Amino acid sequence: MKLPIYMDNHSTTPCDPRVVDVMLPYFTEQFGNAASRNHAFGWAAEEAVDRARKTIAALINADAKELVFTSGSTESNNLALKGVVEMYKEKGDHIITCSTEHRAVIDPAKSLEKKGVRVTWLPVDKTGMVNPDDVRNAITDKTILISIMLANNEIGTIHPVNAIGKIAKEKGVLFHCDATQGVGKIPVDVQAMGVDLMSFTGHKLYGPKGIGALYVRRKAPRVRLVPMIDGGGHERGMRSGTLPVPLVVGFGKAIELCAQEMATEAVRLKALRDRLHDGITGALEEVYLNGHPTERLPGNLNISFAYVEGEALLMGVKEIALSSGSACTSATLEPSYVLRALGVGSDLAHSSIRFGLGRFTTPDEVEYTIDRMIKAVNHLRAMSPLYEMAKEGVDLKTVQWAAH
Amino acid sequence: MAYSDKVIDHYNNPRNMGSFRKDEDGVGTGIVGAPECGDVMKLQIKVEDDTIVDAKFKTFGCGSAIASSSLATEWLKGKTVGEAGAIKNTDIVQELNLPPVKIHCSVLAEDAIKAALNDYQKKGDAASDAAQPATSKAGA
Numbered sequence: 001m002k003l004p005i006y007m008d009n010h011s012t013t014p015c016d017p018r019v020v021d022v023m024l025p026y027f028t029e030q031f032g033n034a035a036s037r038n039h040a041f042g043w044a045a046e047e048a049v050d051r052a053r054k055t056i057a058a059l060i061n062a063d064a065k066e067l068v069f070t071s072g073s074t075e076s077n078n079l080a081l082k083g084v085v086e087m088y089k090e091k092g093d094h095i096i097t098c099s100t101e102h103r104a105v106i107d108p109a110k111s112l113e114k115k116g117v118r119v120t121w122l123p124v125d126k127t128g129m130v131n132p133d134d135v136r137n138a139i140t141d142k143t144i145l146i147s148i149m150l151a152n153n154e155i156g157t158i159h160p161v162n163a164i165g166k167i168a169k170e171k172g173v174l175f176h177c178d179a180t181q182g183v184g185k186i187p188v189d190v191q192a193m194g195v196d197l198m199s200f201t202g203h204k205l206y207g208p209k210g211i212g213a214l215y216v217r218r219k220a221p222r223v224r225l226v227p228m229i230d231g232g233g234h235e236r237g238m239r240s241g242t243l244p245v246p247l248v249v250g251f252g253k254a255i256e257l258c259a260q261e262m263a264t265e266a267v268r269l270k271a272l273r274d275r276l277h278d279g280i281t282g283a284l285e286e287v288y289l290n291g292h293p294t295e296r297l298p299g300n301l302n303i304s305f306a307y308v309e310g311e312a313l314l315m316g317v318k319e320i321a322l323s324s325g326s327a328c329t330s331a332t333l334e335p336s337y338v339l340r341a342l343g344v345g346s347d348l349a350h351s352s353i354r355f356g357l358g359r360f361t362t363p364d365e366v367e368y369t370i371d372r373m374i375k376a377v378n379h380l381r382a383m384s385p386l387y388e389m390a391k392e393g394v395d396l397k398t399v400q401w402a403a404h
Numbered sequence: 405m406a407y408s409d410k411v412i413d414h415y416n417n418p419r420n421m422g423s424f425r426k427d428e429d430g431v432g433t434g435i436v437g438a439p440e441c442g443d444v445m446k447l448q449i450k451v452e453d454d455t456i457v458d459a460k461f462k463t464f465g466c467g468s469a470i471a472s473s474s475l476a477t478e479w480l481k482g483k484t485v486g487e488a489g490a491i492k493n494t495d496i497v498q499e500l501n502l503p504p505v506k507i508h509c510s511v512l513a514e515d516a517i518k519a520a521l522n523d524y525q526k527k528g529d530a531a532s533d534a535a536q537p538a539t540s541k542a543g544a
Contacts, residue, residue: 037512152513308441315407315415326442335442347439372482383421383444383470385462386439401438 001364008321009204009299009358010153010181013056016206017357020094020296034243035234045245052252059259060198061189062215064214066211068235069243069251072178072212074104075228076199077147079214079239080176081108082226084145084173085117088174092142094118097161098130101149104321105178109147118142125320126343127292138168146175150182150193153289154338154354156300158186164193174223180204184258185264185297190215194313196223196293202247206359207254211247214238227303248395261359269298269357272366276355279370290325290339290352299357304348307387308380313353316376320369325352347396407467408501419478422460432524436515443469448518449480449488451524453502456480461516469504472496472513480517491517495534504506504537507513 016277026048034049036042057064058152070076085095097109099121113119120138122130139146142389151158161177161391163294176197182188184205188268191199201212216238217223228350231240281287302325305313310326325336326349333351357371381387384394407415423446424431437444443465450458459477463470466501475496480488486513493510502510 205447307464309465309469312470313411314413315467345440346442350439350442383462384419384464385435385444386464388423388446396439401440401444402436402515 004319009356023246023250055252069216073201075102076214080197086226087146094142095145096120097147098122100338125216150179156294156297157292202251208250239266266298301355302352307384323354411471414444414474432520445516449523472509488499
C-alpha cells in the first residue's frame, strides 16, 4: 500500500490511465479543429468528437444532439440557470432550488436574485432530502425553472428526482438537475428522471479536468437558452469556443468505462464504504452518520465524531486525503451549510469528516484508514474538555459558553 | 494549509495535557470558547506563594488551538501571577508561526490564561472573605 491515500473522490478523481491513453494522439497527431470542415485533420477531430458525444449521450439515455460541451459543471450550471432565466423572462421570473445545492448553483441563483428574479430556497429533511410536495407547493404561474441536484457532494444523499421531474412535467416548468456527483456512479436516465437540463463533468468520473456537459432537451419540450459565451456558434450556438478535442475524447472514454463497470463497481464501493463505517463505529462511541442511511452514493461516508474538531482530526491523519465540514477548513470560518441545513448542530458540523471512496480505493486502504481514524479520535478525545465534561455527566447543551 | 513544525510537535506531543480538580487549593480554571464556534479551551493553573507551579490544558479545536494552549501551559509554569497576566497572544502567534486565519486561536489562549488567573484571584478573595466575615466589609 502506498501513502498518501486518496479518499476525497467527491472533490475530484484521478484520470484513469485507459482514458489518458486514448487522449494522447489528439494532442499531437490528430490535433485538428473539430470545426474545420475542409480537410482531413478537421474531419478526424470531428469524428472523434461525434463518437464521444454518442457514447456520453447513450449513458444518460439522451440524443447526441442534446449535449453541449462546456468547461465543467460550474459552467453548465451557470448556463442552465442564467440561460433559461434570460430566455424565458417574458414567461416568468421565479425559480425554485434547494438550500443544499452546490455553490455552483447557489451562487448563480443568488446573482439572479440580485437582478430581481425571485428564488425559492427549499429546505431539506434531516437526511438531506427535498420533499417533492414542497416543490409542487412552491410552483406558481411565474415559475420557469426548478433546479435540484441528483446527489449531494457532501453527504451523498440522492434526491427523489424522478418524482420532482414528474411534477415539473405536469406543471409545465423546466427542470434542471446538477448531476455532477451522480453520473457514472449511479444509473442516470434523463427520460425516466424527466429532466430538461442536466449538468455533469469529466473529472468526477475518472476523466480529465476542464470538460463537462450540459444536457439540453430537444423534444417535448424543446429547451432554448441564451448563451453566455458568443463566438463561432459552436455547440448549436449555445456555447461558442473551439472544442478541446483531447478532453472530449477522454470524457467519452471515461463515460464508456463507467458504463461498463458501474454495476459491479457500485457493489464493491458500497461494501468498502460499509466496512469503513462499521470498523469505525465498532471501536468508537458517539459517531453520527450525516445524510441518508440508504439513499446515498455508494462511495460516500460523512460522519461526525462528537467532541473532536474536524480540522484537528484531519491533521492527525495527514497521510489520508479527506475533507471536513469544519469551519476551520473553509475560508469563511462557518461550518458546512449543508450539514446546518440538515439540522446538524454547529458542534457536530465542526466534527464532520467526509470520506470519498473511488475506483482506486483498496480494502487495505480502508483497513488502514479505520485504524488511523480510531487512534486520532482517541488522541483528540483524551485532549478534549468537552469529552471530559460529557464523561462527568455534564449536559453540554446546558452550559453557558463564553462565545467569542 | 501547511502547519508549522512547532504546531505539529505540540499536536503530536501535547505538553501538560490533563486536569486538576477545580476545587483544589490554589487552582484557577479558565474555560473559554464554545462548541458551536469550533473551539473550547480549558486552562488550569496551580499557584503556590504567588508562583504558578503547574499548569494543565484540555482543548477542543483545530491543531493551532491545541498548540496555542499547550504552549501557554509551558510558558505559565514558573511565572508569578503578575508575569502570567502579561503573556500576549502576539507572542504565541510569533512562537508558533500562526497564519492570519489562525490568530483567533492565540487570542483564545490569551483569554483562557486571563480567565484562569481571574478564577484563581476570585477563589483567593472568597477564601479571605470567608476567613474574616462581615468585618472586612464594614467599611464598604
